[in-house]
Amino acid sequence: MPPPRQAPAARAAEAAPPPVVARPPARASDEQVQRQYERARAIALGLPIPVHARLPRDGASAEERKPAGPPPPWAYSGPGGPQAWARLRPEYQLCGSGQRQSPIHIEASAALQGPNEALGFDYRPSTGTVVHDGRTIRVEVQGENLLQVRGSSWRLESFDFQHPAEEVVDHKGFAMGVHLVHRNAQGQTAIVAVLLQPGAENPFIERVWTYIPLDAGDMVRMPLAWIDLSTLLPADQRYYQFFGSLTQPPCTEGVLWMVLKQPVTLSAAQLRLFAQLFPANARPVQALNGRIVRDAQ
Template structure:
C-alpha cells in the first residue's frame, strides 16, 4: 500500500514538474519584461529578437507596391462569443465565427483582440486602437486581418463587447446574443499585404498579414473603457528588412 502511495506521489510530482517545464516566462509591455526584453525572458522567445520578418511594421504607402491582389473573401457568421481578459488584452473567442478566403485559401476565424495604440503604423502614424482578427487554415498556418479604429462615433458592434469586458485577468464573460465579426469591418475592404509574425511572444513568423486601409470609428468613451484596463499594449514597429508591402488596387 505504501509503495502504491509512493508511486502515486512520484507520478504527481513528475506531472507537476512537466507542467512547469511547459510554461513560459511572464512578459508585458512595460518595465523589465517589456518588448525590448522578450527574447531574454525565455529561450522560446528567441525569434522576437532573431527573426527577420517580424510584426508589426510601419507601412509607407508611397513605397507599397500596387498590385492586382485578390479581394479578401469575408464569410463571417454569427457565433457564440466569449469575452476574455487574458492579462495582455481583451480577446473575443468565436468558435463558429466563419471564414475568410485569402489568395484562394480558406482560413477559419478563431478570435479577435485589441491593441492600443494600433501596433501597425501608416506613414508613421498609429491609430488609437486596432482589432486583430486571427485565422488558421487546415495546415495550421495563421492569417491576421487588422482593422484600424479612429476616434469618432460610438461603434455599435463593439458596444456589447466593451460592456462585457472582464476587469480581472483570467475572467470570462459570454455574450448572450453571440457576435458576428462582419460588423467590425469597414465598407471598403482594400488592404495592405505582407508576411510577418505574431506580435506577442513567441513572435512566430510566416504569418500572413492583411491590414485594411479604411479605418472604422470608435468613441472616446469606448476607447477610455479599454484603456482603463490596458493603457498601452502595443509592440513597437519592427524593421521591414528584405520584405515588400503590397497594396490592393
C-alpha cells in the same frame, strides 16, 4: 692544549635537529564546536549560515546562493517588456533574431502596387468567450466565420485589441487596433488588422465591451449570435499585405498579414474604457528587412 678532534659521525649527530615529537590534535574550543554545530544545522535545514559560523568557502549566504527565480512574464513595459522578450525564454528567441517580425511601418510609396484580390469574408452571427488575460481583451469565437484569400479557406479563431494600434501607415498611428486571427487546415495563420479612430460609437465594440471581464484571468461567455464580425469591417476593404509574425511571444513568423486601409470609428467613451484597463499594450514597430509590402488596390 687543543681539544681532541671529534669523528665526523659524532659531529653530524651533534648538528642534527632533535626528533619531532607528534602532538595530539588541539581540542576545539567550546566556541568552535558551537560554530560548527550552527553551520551544519543551517545547511541541513536550508537556512542562511550565521555570519560568525561561516567558513571562507561559504561566501554568500545560503539565501544568496539559491538559484535565480523564474524570469518575469512577458509584458508591454518593465523588466518583461518588448526589449526583453527574446531573453525571457528560449522559445521566444525569434522576438529578437527574427527577420520577418510584426508590426511594421507601412509606407504606401514604397509598397508594391497591384490589383486587388478581394478578401472573401463569410462572417455570421456567432457567440464567443471574452477573456481578460492581463494584457488585452481577447474574444475566442465559436462559429463558422471564414475568410477566403490566396486560394485557401481560413477559419476565424479569435480577435483581440491593442491600444494604440500596432500598425503605423505613412508615419500615422491609430487610436486602437483589432487583430482577427484565422487559421487554415494546414495550421497556417492569417491575421486581418482593423484600425480604429475616435468618432461615432461602434455598435460592435459596444457589444464586446458589455461583457468585458472584471479582472485578469476572468472570462465571460456571450449569448448566442451576439456578435457579427461583418459589422466591424469597413465598407472599403482594400488592404496592405505582407508576411510577418505574431506580435506577442513567441513571435512566430510565417504569418500572412492584411491591414485594412480604411479605419472604423469608436466613441471617445469606448476608447477611454479600454485605455483605463490597458494604457499601452502595443508592440513597437519592427524592421522591414527588405520585405515586400503589397498595396492591394
